Amino acid sequence: MSRSPKEILNQIGLALVGDEEEGKWDQKFNPKTRNPYYLFNENTRYVYFLDNLDLINNGRTTFNQINSGGNIKSTVLDVGMKVKRMEGGYDYNKFEFLDAAVTEKALVYHYRYYHKKEKEYHEFAAFMTHHNLTLYVFELGYVDAKDVQDGKNGQWKFAGFDGETIYFAWREVKTDVRGWTVKGYSPKGVMLEDHFLLEPKNLRKFRNIGYGNSGKYYTTDEKRFALETGLISSINGSFYSVVIQDRNGGSELVLLKRDGDLWEELNSVALAPIDEEEDDVRLGTFPINEGITYHYKHQGVDKVGILLFEKGKKGDQEKFTEMSAYNPSRLILENTEGEFVTKVAGKVLVCALRQFDFSGGISFQHR
Numbered sequence: 001m002s003r004s005p006k007e008i009l010n011q012i013g014l015a016l017v018g019d020e021e022e023g024k025w026d027q028k029f030n031p032k033t034r035n036p037y038y039l040f041n042e043n044t045r046y047v048y049f050l051d052n053l054d055l056i057n058n059g060r061t062t063f064n065q066i067n068s069g070g071n072i073k074s075t076v077l078d079v080g081m082k083v084k085r086m087e088g089g090y091d092y093n094k095f096e097f098l099d100a101a102v103t104e105k106a107l108v109y110h111y112r113y114y115h116k117k118e119k120e121y122h123e124f125a126a127f128m129t130h131h132n133l134t135l136y137v138f139e140l141g142y143v144d145a146k147d148v149q150d151g152k153n154g155q156w157k158f159a160g161f162d163g164e165t166i167y168f169a170w171r172e173v174k175t176d177v178r179g180w181t182v183k184g185y186s187p188k189g190v191m192l193e194d195h196f197l198l199e200p201k202n203l204r205k206f207r208n209i210g211y212g213n214s215g216k217y218y219t220t221d222e223k224r225f226a227l228e229t230g231l232i233s234s235i236n237g238s239f240y241s242v243v244i245q246d247r248n249g250g251s252e253l254v255l256l257k258r259d260g261d262l263w264e265e266l267n268s269v270a271l272a273p274i275d276e277e278e279d280d281v282r283l284g285t286f287p288i289n290e291g292i293t294y295h296y297k298h299q300g301v302d303k304v305g306i307l308l309f310e311k312g313k314k315g316d317q318e319k320f321t322e323m324s325a326y327n328p329s330r331l332i333l334e335n336t337e338g339e340f341v342t343k344v345a346g347k348v349l350v351c352a353l354r355q356f357d358f359s360g361g362i363s364f365q366h367r
Contacts, residue, residue, distance in 0.1 A: 010034050025070035037218045041102040042288050046130050053097040082137035100215030103161035105187040119145050123156045129187050136189040151227035160234035169232035203229040204244040211295040212286025212325050235287040242285050255307035266311045293328050306331040
């Protein structure tokens with residue numbers, strides 16, 4: 001990915017680096033802003049560059065879509081028009097952006113709306129299918145605003161996908177039983193699945209700040225980071241949860257895998273003592289095929305790492321930098337400080353990050 005150092009030019013150039021047997025391409029596109037929001041996800045054939053997070057121009061959002069063949073589409077989605085047709089009289093101009101993500105079949109947006117009269121938060125999903133750019137908007141649910149503010153309930157959270165099924169999870173209490181409701185939807189917003197996953201014991205709450213190249217990671221409004229007890233993810237056909245659990249005389253970050261009606265612990269990492277009176281714990285996660293990457297912040301600690309799916313195998317951890325989210329391979333491939341590292345066609349490629357400070361090409365080396 002490249003662009004002109006001149007601030008007045010927004011054009012971005014993209015080059016596909018891949019297997020020699022696959023088609024390679026170079027493309028250019030012009031986002032409406034100098035710094036668009038880059039979205040990608042494992043196991044998809046599209047990437048997106050969003051021009052805006054909150055809706056603008058009477059309920060609209062714009063973006064550029066690039067598929068694996070190098071084809072680029074730029075379009076405007078009129079979310080406001082879809083909301084107008086819904087019952088409830090919601091003012092889409094007051095929608096707050098919570099998240100956006102790329103799935104196999106659709107681009108996903110997630111918004112919330114504060115119903116002032118009822119003092120409720122109503123949450124909405126907008127799915128746009130990749131191939132024909134058709135938009136579907138529907139309500140995920142609503143909850144008493146005070147229950148969210150007090151931490152009794154969480155927000156809906158985009159929880160990944162499995163093929164065409166797109167998952168959202170919500171922390172709630174059902175008949176005195178704590179857990180997460182997980183609903184699966186089709187790319188057209190039709191509910192296909194409804195699960196309730198029990199919550200393990202001795203969990204600590206934290207602010208969900210998002211991580212990775214998802215929309216929530218780019219959000220800066222602290223008021224939109226709800227208190228949660230676990231972050232549900234669906235990847236490779238299974239449900240996972242990352243939680244902070246009090247045990248062994250301290251607190252640990254734990255990766256759990258859903259096994260029938262129970263949770264199986266895969267891996268964990270010890271945390272420094274937690275003082276919630278002093279500072280909120282902040283945690284965001286982003287799944288990749290090898291494990292769940294995370295960003296953890298508390299009382300001066302600011303780290304990223306990975307909890308691997310391979311049971312008993314310790315994952316790497318390092319200090320958070322602005323580059324962390326763009327190079328998750330650093331957590332699974334050997335590297336040195338100041339390197340960008342990735343794996344293409346079975347070969348490890350590295351380059352010095354200092355190259356990005358200068359104009360001209362980037363030189364990669366095989367390791």
